[in-house]
Amino acid sequence: MSKDVPHDILTRKRIRIEDVAREAGVSITTVSRTLNGSGYVKEATREKVLAALESLDYRPGVVRSTVDPETTEERIICMIVPSIENLIFPQIIKGAEEYLRKHECILSLCITEEDPMIERESLRRMRNQGAAGFLICSAERKDRHLRILRENQVPAVLLNRSTEEEIYSTVSVDHFQAAYDAVRYLIRSGRRKIAIASGREELLLYQERLEGYRRALMDAGLPVKENWIMRDISGRNGFYRKTIDLLKDPEWPDAIFCASDPKAFVVMRALQDQGVRIPEEIAVMGFDNVEISALVEPTLTTVAQPSQLIGETGARLLLKQIQYKEEHGVLPKPSRTVMPTELIVRKST
Numbered sequence: 001m002s003k004d005v006p007h008d009i010l011t012r013k014r015i016r017i018e019d020v021a022r023e024a025g026v027s028i029t030t031v032s033r034t035l036n037g038s039g040y041v042k043e044a045t046r047e048k049v050l051a052a053l054e055s056l057d058y059r060p061g062v063v064r065s066t067v068d069p070e071t072t073e074e075r076i077i078c079m080i081v082p083s084i085e086n087l088i089f090p091q092i093i094k095g096a097e098e099y100l101r102k103h104e105c106i107l108s109l110c111i112t113e114e115d116p117m118i119e120r121e122s123l124r125r126m127r128n129q130g131a132a133g134f135l136i137c138s139a140e141r142k143d144r145h146l147r148i149l150r151e152n153q154v155p156a157v158l159l160n161r162s163t164e165e166e167i168y169s170t171v172s173v174d175h176f177q178a179a180y181d182a183v184r185y186l187i188r189s190g191r192r193k194i195a196i197a198s199g200r201e202e203l204l205l206y207q208e209r210l211e212g213y214r215r216a217l218m219d220a221g222l223p224v225k226e227n228w229i230m231r232d233i234s235g236r237n238g239f240y241r242k243t244i245d246l247l248k249d250p251e252w253p254d255a256i257f258c259a260s261d262p263k264a265f266v267v268m269r270a271l272q273d274q275g276v277r278i279p280e281e282i283a284v285m286g287f288d289n290v291e292i293s294a295l296v297e298p299t300l301t302t303v304a305q306p307s308q309l310i311g312e313t314g315a316r317l318l319l320k321q322i323q324y325k326e327e328h329g330v331l332p333k334p335s336r337t338v339m340p341t342e343l344i345v346r347k348s349t
Contacts, residue, residue, distance in 0.1 A: 024052035050120055054148045075105045077318065078126040079135040082114040086262060087290035088307045089137065092159055095311025096135055103319060105132075114200075120145045127154065133318045135311075136168075137161050153331050155321040159314045160307070161205055169321070171314040171337045173305045175205045178341040179212030182285055182303050183257055185343055187220050191255035191283055195228035195246060197239050197267050199259040206232075209259045209287065228253055232263070239263050243270035254282060255349070261286040261293050264300055268348070283349040289342075298347035305341050313337060 017035075021028045026045060033041050034049040041049070077100055081089045097107045108131065110122035123134065123145060133155035138146065149156055150167045158170040186194055196213045199206030210229070217224050227249065230242040239258075243266070246253065258264035264286030268278060276282055278298055286293060289304030317337070324332045 019056055020049065020052045023056055024048045047117065050117065050124075053124060054120060054145050057148065057152050075132040075322070076108055076126075076130060077105050077133055077135065077315070078108045078110060078122070078131040079137075080110050080112060080119055080122055081137045082112050084111060086260070087292065088160070088288050088305070091290075091307035092137070092311035092314075095308035095313075096159075096315040097311075099312045099315040100319075105315075105319070123149065133157075133322050135159055135314050135318060150331070153325060155318055155325060155331060157314045157318045157321070160305075160310055161203065166334050166336065169317055169335045169337070171310050171317065171339065172205070173310075173339050173341045175208035176212040176215075178303050178305070179209040179257070179259075179287070180216045181212075181341075182287070182343060183213050183216035184220070185345075186255045186257065186283065186285060186349065187216065187222070189283070189349060192222060193228075193251070193253045194222070194255045194257060195225075195230065195253035197230045197242070197256060197258040197263040198232060199263070200232050206259055213257055232259075239266045240270045243267050244274060247271075247274055247276070252282065255279075256282060256284050258284065258286045261288040261290045261300065261302055264302070264348075265292075265296060268296065268298075268300070279347070279349050285349055289344055293344075294346070301346045301349040302344050303341050304344050306339050310339055313339070 017028055017031050021031045024031065024045075026049060030041060030045060031049055031052075034046050035053075077096075079093060079096060081093065084090055084093075093107075093109065100107050108126065110118075110126065112118040112122060119136075119138065123136075126134070134149070135157055136146070137159050138161050146156070146158075146167050156168050158168050158172070160172050161170075183194060194213075194217065196210065198210045198213075201207045201210065214224050228246065230239060230246065232238065243256075246256075256264075256267055258267055264284055268284050271278055271282055271284070278284055284300065286300045286302035287305075288307075289302045293300040293302050317335070321331060
């Protein structure tokens with residue numbers, strides 16, 4: 001057997017395009033159009049085809065392996081991130097890239113814009129191109145496509161995100177505890193009426209931060225007012241209008257905990273445009289400690305997470321996964337690495 005070709009590709013039954021069409025209940029032409037990105041395919045049909053591609057583990061042709069320990073060729077590691085506009089992700093990318101470069105790996109970056117379909121397709125394409133492993137900041141809370149990767153013994157590590165099942169190793173902070181501690185700080189500072197600018201609850205991390213907020217209030221004997229929970233349904237700039245609407249309530253909150261720094265910046269702008277003094281009338285707290293949080297006025301109190309270290313740690317764990325699979329033929333058991341957070345107190349509280 002050639003050492004350049006993974007054993008599972010040579011031994012498993014070859015999946016043909018006809019098999020995919022049968023699984024999806026569509027024509028071969030439709031499958032071909034979906035694969036090539038040519039011609040019109042309805043979105044619902046495209047999703048059926050992509051689900052069939054994942055389920056059958058369709059891979060067009062044999063791709064040269066990049067994980068052979070005896071080869072001098074650099075390994076390709078694919079990193080899936082939802083955005084580079086959110087400033088925590090460039091730091092995560094930097095940590096991973098610097099570590100991988102030292103270990104003769106090439107980092108290939110895929111940006112999904114929080115679109116699960118783009119995420120799944122990026123994973124499939126990079127597998128076909130011979131990626132040795134994946135670093136994933138998943139856009140999905142449900143993990144069907146990740147389960148399929150695991151079943152096919154594809155090395156991967158989840159960064160700063162988690163899913164409902166512990167299928168893959170994760171490197172993240174304790175989002176619940178970090179949010180709980182942040183809100184408790186506001187309470188100890190004398191704030192008793194605390195609102196929240198929450199994130200998309202499709203993402204488990206935002207659900208956990210929301211639950212940390214709720215629990216902190218309940219443990220302090222304070223009410224959780226549903227109309228003070230601003231939910232993200234229209235992008236981060238939607239919080240500008242939501243914050244103004246919040247001020248129409250006869251009873252104002254005296255603090256707003258924001259589930260990310262970018263949300264906090266928008267909330268602060270809305271308050272300032274309405275003549276609200278920060279923190280004298282309403283305190284504002286963020287989450288992430290992106291660089292600009294120390295430059296806005298007033299400077300933002302926030303929860304710092306070690307983004308660059310998260311990327312570096314994830315890359316190190318991924319290379320260990322790849323090595324373990326080379327030696328044992330299977331992936332190691334998933335692990336959970338919890339990174340520390342730190343409350344950075346500045347002028348906004």
